[in-house]
Structure formats: C-alpha cells, structure tokens
Amino acid sequence: xxxxxxxxxxxxxxxxxxxxxxxxxxxxxxxxxxxxxxxxxxxxxxxxxxxxxxxxxxxxxxxxxxxxxxxxxxxxxxxxxxxxxxxxxxxxxxxxxxxxxxxxxxxxxxx
Amino acid sequence: xxxxxxxxxxxxxxxxxxxxxxxxxxxxxxxxxxxxxxxxxxxxxxxxxxxxxxxxxxxxxxxxxxxxxxxxxxxxxxxxxxxxxxxxxxxxxxxxxxxxxxxxxxxxxxxxxx
Numbered sequence: 001x002x003x004x005x006x007x008x009x010x011x012x013x014x015x016x017x018x019x020x021x022x023x024x025x026x027x028x029x030x031x032x033x034x035x036x037x038x039x040x041x042x043x044x045x046x047x048x049x050x051x052x053x054x055x056x057x058x059x060x061x062x063x064x065x066x067x068x069x070x071x072x073x074x075x076x077x078x079x080x081x082x083x084x085x086x087x088x089x090x091x092x093x094x095x096x097x098x099x100x101x102x103x104x105x106x107x108x109x110x111x
Numbered sequence: 112x113x114x115x116x117x118x119x120x121x122x123x124x125x126x127x128x129x130x131x132x133x134x135x136x137x138x139x140x141x142x143x144x145x146x147x148x149x150x151x152x153x154x155x156x157x158x159x160x161x162x163x164x165x166x167x168x169x170x171x172x173x174x175x176x177x178x179x180x181x182x183x184x185x186x187x188x189x190x191x192x193x194x195x196x197x198x199x200x201x202x203x204x205x206x207x208x209x210x211x212x213x214x215x216x217x218x219x220x221x222x223x224x225x
C-alpha cells in the first residue's frame with residue numbers, strides 16, 4: 001500500500017540553527033500537506049503544495065514539493081524554541097478523501 | 112467557530128470495560144476521521160466517514176472497535192472490551208469533504224487502559 005516516510009525521525013538543534021525534514025512517498029501525489037503538532041497538542045495544518053516544484057514560504061519556514069511530486073521538504077531557518085514539536089507531511093490516497101500521514105519528525109530546540 | 116470538539120479529554124479505565132469516545136465535527140464539514148496515535152505506530156487512520164456514511168474502515172484494528180456517525184454533528188468510537196494495548200491518544204478530525212481538504216483536528220482523548 002501507499003507509504004509516506006519522513007527523515008529524520010528526531011532532530012535536536014541549538015536555537016538559531018537551521019532544520020530540515022524530508023518526506024518521501026511511494027506514489028506520485030496530487031498534493032502534499034504539512035502539519036505541526038506541539039508536545040501534548042494536536043496536529044495543526046501548516047500548508048498545502050500542489051504544483052510540481054512548488055516552493056512556499058511562511059516567515060522562517062520554507063516548503064518545497066519535488067519535481068516528480070513524490071517528495072517534499074520543510075526547512076526552518078534560525079530555529080526558535082517555539083518551533084519545538086513534531087512535523088508531519090500527509091499525502092492523499094488516490095480516489096479517496098483519505099490522507100496518509102508520514103512518520104513525523106520530532107524537533108527539539110535547545111536554548 | 113468552536114472547532115472539532117472531543118470528549119472526554121482523558122479516560123482511564125480497566126481492562127475489559129467498554130469505552131466510548133465522542134466527537135463533534137465543525138459545522139458544515141462533510142468528512143470525519145478517527146485517528147489513533149502511539150509512539151510505536153505514529154498517527155494511524157482508523158476510519159473515515161463522508162456524509163455520515165463509513166467509507167473506509169480498513170484501519171480499525173479488530174472487531175472490538177466500532178464507530179458510528181448517526182448525524183452530521185456527532186460521531187462515536189467505541190472499544191468493547193478494552194485492552195491495555197488500546198492505550199493511546201485518539202483524535203477526531205473533520206474536513207469539508209471535497210477532496211484535497213485541510214483536516215481540522217480535535218484536542219484528542221488520551222485513553223489509558225489498566
């Protein structure tokens with residue numbers, strides 16, 4: 001079945017360092033979504049990418065959708081303690097309303 | 112808008128007891144999803160409904176789990192009988208149900224089965 005993997009599983013960074021998480025799908029995706037879950041919280045939608053090669057920015061966060069629409073990345077510039085949490089990518093299963101969530105990358109930021 | 116509302120927020124029960132988790136989706140949303148989150152297995156989709164009809168329940172672990180959506184504003188996830196391995200955080204999410212939709216998650220129910 002369709003799988004969505006993320007690497008790394010965990011990442012510890014010093015505050016001010018950059019951070020990148022990578023998402024890879026076993027199938028081509030029509031779009032990809034990113035969510036953030038704070039510790040003890042629930043996943044919250046960040047962004048959706050639709051076009052091949054698309055790049056979107058939200059302040060210090062840069063999201064990219066691969067040319068083949070099978071991979072994506074999230075890059076955070078100059079991390080802050082507020083960036084702590086788990087970042088998930090999610091891709092739709094073709095022909096359904098169902099999204100397959102990636103395994104997540106847990107980010108810890110050391111002050 | 113109050114968002115997706117789940118109850119209870121925490122549930123502690125003993126093995127063998129029946130557990131019922133409740134969810135009220137965002138008004139106007141036509142799709143509803145139940146997820147389970149554990150450290151070992153991550154975020155797993157259990158079942159989803161569209162227009163109150165169960166569309167895909169392939170993620171439901173076994174017959175002890177059942178879900179209903181009697182109307183557009185209410186859904187339940189029932190575990191009977193509960194087992195310690197069911198301990199997890201259960202999330203409900205809703206979306207407009209038109210494909211490629213943003214999912215809005217509730218705060219979750221943390222279930223502990225002793």
